[in-house]
Amino acid sequence: MTTQPVLIAGSGPAGSLLALYLSQQEIPVILFEKQPDLPVDLRASTFHPPSLEMLDELGVADAMIAKGLKVDRYQYRDRRTKEVAEFDMGLLSDDTRFPFRLQLEQYEMTRIINQQLANYPTAQVLFSHEVLGFSQDDNGVTVLVNTPDNEKQFRGSFLLGCDGASSQVRKAAGIGYGGFTYNEKFLVVSTPFPFEQVFDNLSYVNYISDPDEWCVLLRTEKLWRVLWPTDPAEANPAQTYLNDQYIQQRLQHLHAKAGDYDIGHKTLYAVHQRVAERYVQGRMVLVGDAAHINNPLGGMGMNGGLHDAHNLAQKLTCILKEGASYPELFAQYERQRKDLAVEFVQQHTIANKQMMETKDPEQQQKRQQWFMETAADPSKARAFMLERAMFNCLRDSLQQA
Numbered sequence: 507m508t509t510q511p512v513l514i515a516g517s518g519p520a521g522s523l524l525a526l527y528l529s530q531q532e533i534p535v536i537l538f539e540k541q542p543d544l545p546v547d548l549r550a551s552t553f554h555p556p557s558l559e560m561l562d563e564l565g566v567a568d569a570m571i572a573k574g575l576k577v578d579r580y581q582y583r584d585r586r587t588k589e590v591a592e593f594d595m596g597l598l599s600d601d602t603r604f605p606f607r608l609q610l611e612q613y614e615m616t617r618i619i620n621q622q623l624a625n626y627p628t629a630q631v632l633f634s635h636e637v638l639g640f641s642q643d644d645n646g647v648t649v650l651v652n653t654p655d656n657e658k659q660f661r662g663s664f665l666l667g668c669d670g671a672s673s674q675v676r677k678a679a680g681i682g683y684g685g686f687t688y689n690e691k692f693l694v695v696s697t698p699f700p701f702e703q704v705f706d707n708l709s710y711v712n713y714i715s716d717p718d719e720w721c722v723l724l725r726t727e728k729l730w731r732v733l734w735p736t737d738p739a740e741a742n743p744a745q746t747y748l749n750d751q752y753i754q755q756r757l758q759h760l761h762a763k764a765g766d767y768d769i770g771h772k773t774l775y776a777v778h779q780r781v782a783e784r785y786v787q788g789r790m791v792l793v794g795d796a797a798h799i800n801n802p803l804g805g806m807g808m809n810g811g812l813h814d815a816h817n818l819a820q821k822l823t824c825i826l827k828e829g830a831s832y833p834e835l836f837a838q839y840e841r842q843r844k845d846l847a848v849e850f851v852q853q854h855t856i857a858n859k860q861m862m863e864t865k866d867p868e869q870q871q872k873r874q875q876w877f878m879e880t881a882a883d884p885s886k887a888r889a890f891m892l893e894r895a896m897f898n899c900l901r902d903s904l905q906q907a
């Protein structure tokens with residue numbers, strides 16, 4: 507077995523999962539994180555059942571579940587007709603040990619994993635270490651890292667680019683990130699206001715349509731979070747949409763109440779649909795957002811990255827412990843995760859957005875009708891939830907040789 511460490515750029519969900527999996531296999535790792543500590547930003551908050559199964563293999567699912575919110579039903583609501591299509595995730599009880607979505611901030615997961623990593627002497631986590639570039643030869647990779655002291659070189663067997671959508675590793679490899687960026691931005695606002703007390707039978711994950719606007723209303727373990735699209739024609743989006751008065755109006759439109767809402771945080775962010783041209787270059791492999799990015803409707807971004815990381819960790823274990831050929835297994839990773847999984851995620855997330863944003867009353871009615879009928883039929887509802895929870899794309903991708 508090689509004693510060279512696997513070098514991992516980025517301690518987000520993908521890099522953290524890889525670091526823990528490999529450490530548990532007694533494979534040495536160095537995890538470089540450019541920030542001085544684990545980033546605490548409000549991003550993904552939904553863990554689908556297959557991701558929970560993978561995290562359970564690593565022994566961290568229980569701690570996550572104890573901290574998070576188990577959501578065993580989700581709803582598509584039409585504010586015009588007041589119809590609610592509710593999907594009961596209990597119908598997946600024979601399919602998974604985790605028939606629910608776990609609502610938990612992604613940084614809580616990376617914190618739990620990083621606490622575990624401290625138990626492995628072969629795992630080094632280096633904060634304030636920014637990967638700048640790399641070179642490779644037949645025996646390994648050399649990575650140039652900006653450290654608090656100076657620029658240093660580190661040597662390892664492989665480099666895993668888990669450094670997010672603006673990946674420096676991907677750029678250093680000269681790999682393009684094709685696709686598009688939507689004209690409109692998404693506004694996300696959190697509030698402690700108890701929406702569950704004012705909306706009848708509200709679940710903790712809701713997709714809400716309206717004649718004029720749509721939104722996603724979901725509860726994390728800490729606060730309610732509302733996501734709205736914004737007008738792409740707005741000349742000064744940040745000034746307009748991050749304005750408290752504007753946010754109060756949007757929240758009052760969602761539910762009119764006396765007095766202002768307390769606002770926890772507000773973010774306006776660009777929404778992309780992009781996929782790296784290649785995931786592999788010799789001994790370098792891209793994982794998670796470094797490889798693909800999509801709109802957050804359906805919660806497939808982080809989950810897809812966790813599935814990449816789990817797939818690659820299994821292959822690295824075969825390569826480093828059993829002497830399997832890395833070019834072959836990395837090529838298979840690219841086929842499984844790029845050609846199949848990403849195709850599914852890109853198509854579904856684009857379709858989810860189109861479906862939510864239609865303003866045509868006839869289309870809106872058809873869409874709600876479809877949700878109502880599907881939710882009411884247990885066999886159709888199960889099939890729908892298996893797809894939305896990413897079971898199908900994972901199964902299909904693993905069947906790809």
Ligand SMILES: Cc1cc2nc3c(=O)[nH]c(=O)nc-3n(C[C@H](O)[C@H](O)[C@H](O)COP(=O)(O)OP(=O)(O)OC[C@H]3O[C@@H](n4cnc5c(N)ncnc54)[C@H](O)[C@@H]3O)c2cc1C
Nearest residue numbers: 516518519520540549550637669670794795805807808809
């Ligand atoms: C507002 C918002 C809501 C979202 N909601 C959801 C959701 O509900 N469900 C879902 O599945 N997804 C969601 N996503 C997407 C999700 O957050 C990402 O898919 C996920 O964070 C990707 O994980 P990652 O580990 O690939 O990258 P990241 O989480 O971006 O982590 C990359 C890490 O690398 C570090 N880094 C960057 N460059 C370097 C470098 N050169 N050297 C060393 N370290 C570096 C960064 O500091 C960071 O810690 C959302 C995203 C946003 C913005």
